[in-house]
Every structure is written in structure tokens, then in C-alpha cells.
Amino acid sequence: MADTPSLRIVIIGAGIAGLTTAIALKHHPAIDIDNYERASELREIGASIALGPNGMRTLDKLGIQNALDESIAFRNESGHPMIYRHYKTNEVVSTDSHRGSVEYRHLTSRFYRAHLQQALLEHVDPSRVHLSKAFHSVSRDVTAGKLLVTFTDGTNTTADILLGADGIHSAVRRSFVATSAPTWTGWVAFRSVFPISHVSHIADLPDEAVHIWGPDRTLFLSRLGKDLFTVVGSSQTDPAAADAPYKDAVWDTDGDVNVLREYYQDWSPLVRAVVDAVPHTRVYPNTAAHAIDSWVLGDGRVTLAGDAAHAHGGAFAAGGSLAIDDAWAFAASILEVFPATTTAPSRIPSETDIARALRLYEKTRKEHTDRVLRTVHQGNRKKVARVGKVETDEELRARMKSREDPSWIHEHDVEATFLSVLAGEGKRAEEQARL
Ligand SMILES: Cc1cc2nc3c(=O)[nH]c(=O)nc-3n(C[C@H](O)[C@H](O)[C@H](O)COP(=O)(O)OP(=O)(O)OC[C@H]3O[C@@H](n4cnc5c(N)ncnc54)[C@H](O)[C@@H]3O)c2cc1C
Known part of the structure; x- marks a missing residue:
């Protein structure tokens, strides 16, 4: 591929967001993509992680069917994503329900996180996942027109686009927004x-x-x-x-x-x-942490995905699915400006094209995840305000029944949002042409 023009995307992190992004773009003949992961091995860490219908559908769309397999994805037979029981009597006080029509294989599922990560790894070329590479900094190599990404071991690599998928304590995010550290x-x-x-x-x-x-x-x-x-x-x-x-x-x-x-x-x-x-x-x-103002960083060539983009702290058990949908939206935005063709493309996306792709991605995801963050912080404030207060059994039951209905999070349709953002862009272009 030495003489073939290629768009080089460097992903920091080989967690759920990083791996899913690499999978979503791997068939593009002219996209060159590598994950750089801080851990020295991708071993079994973590406990259970849930995916809602949004994440399950997106995995399906991306051809990651092994992750939907019954052997690793546990679904409630009743179809209720969650069942709430009373601590003394064990009776069911409340349930969550899927609101839209959800196929069985897309029902909310619980995984051992290591099983899910392994299922994703099966779709990735292991030689493109570089371990023991912790992100240090990124700068602009103006002469080469590229980003220069440096790791803490002193090595570096170049990139056209940098995606920080390095989790809740994202070093990529903090290098652009110093005040964004989670508490x-x-x-x-x-x-x-x-x-x-x-x-x-x-x-x-x-x-x-x-x-x-x-x-x-x-x-x-x-x-x-x-x-x-x-x-x-x-x-x-x-x-x-x-x-x-x-x-x-x-x-x-x-x-x-x-x-x-x-x-x-x-x-x-x-x-x-x-x-x-x-x-x-x-x-x-x-x-x-709270939402950051912009997802388009570093002169329009750096962005974030997963917990790095929205450090919501696992509330609503939504982190895995949000990360998967971010990955899909990032890939869809890149493919919009740089469609995969069977022949090598003659033109690599320009700086303007790249900035447009990252704006499309931001528009597809930020409004939704900002709302998730606002809801999470509101809920956290209520939880802290209750500390030390005595609650009657009636009050407990009322609280169990008046939970936030999380279906707007778990059944969010990332593809529909992306298409409406594109349609909005088309309309704006038409309006500008008329002026
Ligand atoms: C080891 C681990 C165990 C977890 N266990 C659970 C769990 O049991 N239940 C649950 O609900 N959620 C768990 N989470 C969080 C959950 O995976 C995420 O909320 C969600 O899947 C979003 O994925 P993500 O890819 O954005 O982030 P993550 O899954 O956190 O992945 C981020 C990746 O980036 C890597 N990384 C971090 N900093 C750097 C750096 N400076 N340079 C290079 N790479 C870096 C991390 O090692 C990690 O592999 C865990 C995360 C990790 C990393």
C-alpha cells in the first residue's frame, strides 16, 4: 500500500469505543487505522457491563454478531431490561420496559466485560493494536500537514485524525480541556x-x-x-x-x-x-465530569469517543452502548467525506473535509450525550442530598416507581440522528445556494 494515498487514523485506547471504531472502518481500502493502548496486555479486567438495544443493534449492523451470541450475552426472558425488587420482601415493585419494538437479539444484555472485549478483538487485526503505548501529547507537524502523536515511552507516530477513546480519565481530553477531569x-x-x-x-x-x-x-x-x-x-x-x-x-x-x-x-x-x-x-x-464545550479539538483533527467524550461514570449502565454508538457515528461521518470505493481513491480528504466529518460526528452525538450527562448529574445530586435522611417504606416504594424512564437512552437511534443531521446540512447548503 506504499503508493496508495491513505487516511491515517490513530485511536488512543483499545476499549469498547476504540475497538468498535477500528472495526467500523476496517473495510475501507484507503483508511489506515491503529489502536494504541496503555495496558501491557488486554487481560480479563472488569465485571459485568450492560448493553441496551441501541448498542446491540449497532453491533449487529457492524457485523459483530459474535457479541450478540447467547453464550456471552445474558438477556431477561421476560423482556424487561430491569426488574426492581424490594430489599426486605423481595417483591417486584417496578420494572423498566422497552418502548419501541425490539427484536429478541437486541434486548438489553449483560456481559462479563472481558467476554465482550474478546468478541470485539476477534474482528481486529492484532498487529494493529499496539500495547504498552500510553498517550502523552499531540502536536502539529505543519510541514508534513499531519499530527504528531507522542507516547510516554518517547516513541511517536503521525496521523491525519486522532481519536481519543481512552476512557473516563482520558489524557487526550485533558490535554485539550484541562478542567475536564472527573471527580x-x-x-x-x-x-x-x-x-x-x-x-x-x-x-x-x-x-x-x-x-x-x-x-x-x-x-x-x-x-x-x-x-x-x-x-x-x-x-x-x-x-x-x-x-x-x-x-x-x-x-x-x-x-x-x-x-x-x-x-x-x-x-x-x-x-x-x-x-x-x-x-x-x-x-x-x-x-x-460535565460535558465539554466542543468535540472538535486540535485545529479540527482531534476528537473523542466513549467515556473520553462523555465521562458520565457508568450511570444507567449506558457506557458500553454509548461508546458503540459513538464509534458508529464517527465511522459514518468519516465515510461521508471519504466513501469506501473498490478502487483506491485519487483524493484524500482535505483539512476542510476532515473538519466537516468531525463536525458531523459531533452534531450526531453531542446533544444526546450532553442530555445524558445533565440527567446523570441531576440524579447524582439527588442521591447525595438523601445521604443520612431517614426514608419510610412508602417513600422508598414511591422512589422506585418514579425513576427516570431510561428508554430514551437505551433505545436511541444513532443512525436516524445521523441521517437527520445530514439532511439538515443539505437544507442549509440549499438555502445558502439560494441566497
Ligand atoms: C479495565 C476496565 C474495566 C472496566 N470494567 C467495567 C465494569 O466492570 N462495568 C462497567 O460497567 N464498566 C466497566 N468499565 C468501563 C466501560 O468499559 C466503559 O464505561 C465503556 O465500555 C465505554 O468504553 P470506552 O472504550 O469509552 O472506555 P474504556 O472501556 O474505559 O476503554 C478505554 C481504554 O483506553 C485505555 N487507556 C486509558 N488511558 C490511556 C492512555 N493514556 N493511552 C492509551 N490508552 C489508554 C484503557 O486502558 C482502556 O483500554 C471498565 C473499563 C476498563 C478500562
Whole structure:
């Protein structure tokens, strides 16, 4: 491909956003794409992750059917994306429902994150995923008309476009928007994934993913693929309190199952039996940041995707699907200015074309994810305001029933939004031509 003109896209991160983007563009004969990942190996880290119908549909569209497979994607047979149970009585108080028409294979699914990442990796050329490469900085090589991306080991590479898909603490985002570092929300998750054999003896073990709510905390239980089970406990404190427990906790570190058992000691016998059987747990302090003003950075050649673009901290279990839809929208925007043809294109997109592609991408995604962020921060403020308040059983039940209906997040149609943005552009061009 030495003499073939190509558009070089460098992606920072090989998480869900980074890998999905690489897959979405891999068939373009003149796009040259590499992922640079900080981790030294893509090993099994993380616990359960959910994908809504939006993410599942997009994976399907991109031909990533192995990720939809029953062996790794666990769906609630009832079709309810989530079922909310009472902490003492175990009765179902409330349910989420899909609003639009959702095919079975696109139903909300729970994964062991490592299974999902592995399914994505199967679609990527391993020689294009460069490990132990942590992003350091990006500058402009004016003579070459390219970006120069530098890594912390001192090496560098050039790019026409840089996509920061480097997660919630994105170094790419912070290098352009220094004030965008996420802060602790006061919420801590205690995540465990283990073989279901640890809990299969428990009578009434839920067959479906359930969120059990009590006055001061919640517990999430779900089966996962390959005979795994997940338990996610939680603690909410006021992050501003000087003595807030877990104030200095580090993300993804060993937790103490005895703390978990103490937290849930007054809950239903089912909950106590499950928590007693949890073999280990890990601690994940939750962080979040507000929306940034623009997704088009660095003279119109740098942008962001996934948690790097919208550090919402995993609320609504939406992070995976938002990342997948970002990847689709980024790829669709690039393909709009640089369509894949069977013959090598004679013209590489100009600076103006690239800036237009990144604007299209931003217009497709930013309004939606900004709304997600506003909703998340509003919810976080309410959670903190409740800390230390005594809630009656009636109030708890009312709160369970008056949750935000998250279907606008989980069933968002990224393709329809992209098409309407394109149509808007067409109309504007017509209007300008008439003037
Ligand atoms: C190890 C890990 C475990 C997780 N576990 C869970 C979980 O159990 N449940 C859940 O709901 N969500 C989890 N998440 C978050 C979840 O994956 C994301 O919210 C969501 O999938 C969005 O994906 P993303 O690609 O934007 O970000 P991520 O999945 O966070 O991927 C970002 C990638 O960028 C890499 N990276 C970070 N900084 C740099 C840098 N400076 N240079 C190069 N590469 C960099 C990271 O190593 C990572 O591979 C986890 C994330 C990670 C990284």
C-alpha cells in the first residue's frame, strides 16, 4: 500500500469505543487505522457491563454478531431490561420496559466485560493494536500537514485524525480541556463476578437481572454468559464529607466481602444468602465530569469517543452502548467525506473535509450525550442530598416507581440522528445556494 494515498487514523485506547471504531472502518481500502493502548496486555479486567438495544443493534449492523451470541450475552426472558425488587420482601415493585419494538437479539444484555472485549478483538487485526503505548501529547507537524502523536515511552507516530477513546480519565481530553477531569460522585460499586456454582444452591435465585433497592443502597444480581454470575453492591456517601468512607479508594482494587455482608445484613434472606456466597469483591469508586464545550479539538483533527467524550461514570449502565454508538457515528461521518470505493481513491480528504466529518460526528452525538450527562448529574445530586435522611417504606416504594424512564437512552437511534443531521446540512447548503 506504499503508493496508495491513505487516511491515517490513530485511536488512543483499545476499549469498547476504540475497538468498535477500528472495526467500523476496517473495510475501507484507503483508511489506515491503529489502536494504541496503555495496558501491557488486554487481560480479563472488569465485571459485568450492560448493553441496551441501541448498542446491540449497532453491533449487529457492524457485523459483530459474535457479541450478540447467547453464550456471552445474558438477556431477561421476560423482556424487561430491569426488574426492581424490594430489599426486605423481595417483591417486584417496578420494572423498566422497552418502548419501541425490539427484536429478541437486541434486548438489553449483560456481559462479563472481558467476554465482550474478546468478541470485539476477534474482528481486529492484532498487529494493529499496539500495547504498552500510553498517550502523552499531540502536536502539529505543519510541514508534513499531519499530527504528531507522542507516547510516554518517547516513541511517536503521525496521523491525519486522532481519536481519543481512552476512557473516563482520558489524557487526550485533558490535554485539550484541562478542567475536564472527573471527580468522585460519592458512589462506590463493589463488583464481583464468579462461577454461578457458588450461588446455584440458593432457592429463589433470580433467573433474571434484578436491581434490589433499599433505603440507603442497592444490590444488582445477574446471570452472565458462560455460567458466570455477578453481584454489584453499592455505597453512597457525600463526597464532600471529610470522613467519607472510600474517599481515597482506588478504582478496581481488592475489597472486603465482610463489608458487603455487613451492608446487607438486614436485607431479605435471599440477599443475605447471595452475599454470604460471594467469594470476592473489588472496589470501584465512581467518578463523573460535565460535558465539554466542543468535540472538535486540535485545529479540527482531534476528537473523542466513549467515556473520553462523555465521562458520565457508568450511570444507567449506558457506557458500553454509548461508546458503540459513538464509534458508529464517527465511522459514518468519516465515510461521508471519504466513501469506501473498490478502487483506491485519487483524493484524500482535505483539512476542510476532515473538519466537516468531525463536525458531523459531533452534531450526531453531542446533544444526546450532553442530555445524558445533565440527567446523570441531576440524579447524582439527588442521591447525595438523601445521604443520612431517614426514608419510610412508602417513600422508598414511591422512589422506585418514579425513576427516570431510561428508554430514551437505551433505545436511541444513532443512525436516524445521523441521517437527520445530514439532511439538515443539505437544507442549509440549499438555502445558502439560494441566497
Ligand atoms: C479495565 C476496565 C474495566 C472496566 N470494567 C467495567 C465494569 O466492570 N462495568 C462497567 O460497567 N464498566 C466497566 N468499565 C468501563 C466501560 O468499559 C466503559 O464505561 C465503556 O465500555 C465505554 O468504553 P470506552 O472504550 O469509552 O472506555 P474504556 O472501556 O474505559 O476503554 C478505554 C481504554 O483506553 C485505555 N487507556 C486509558 N488511558 C490511556 C492512555 N493514556 N493511552 C492509551 N490508552 C489508554 C484503557 O486502558 C482502556 O483500554 C471498565 C473499563 C476498563 C478500562
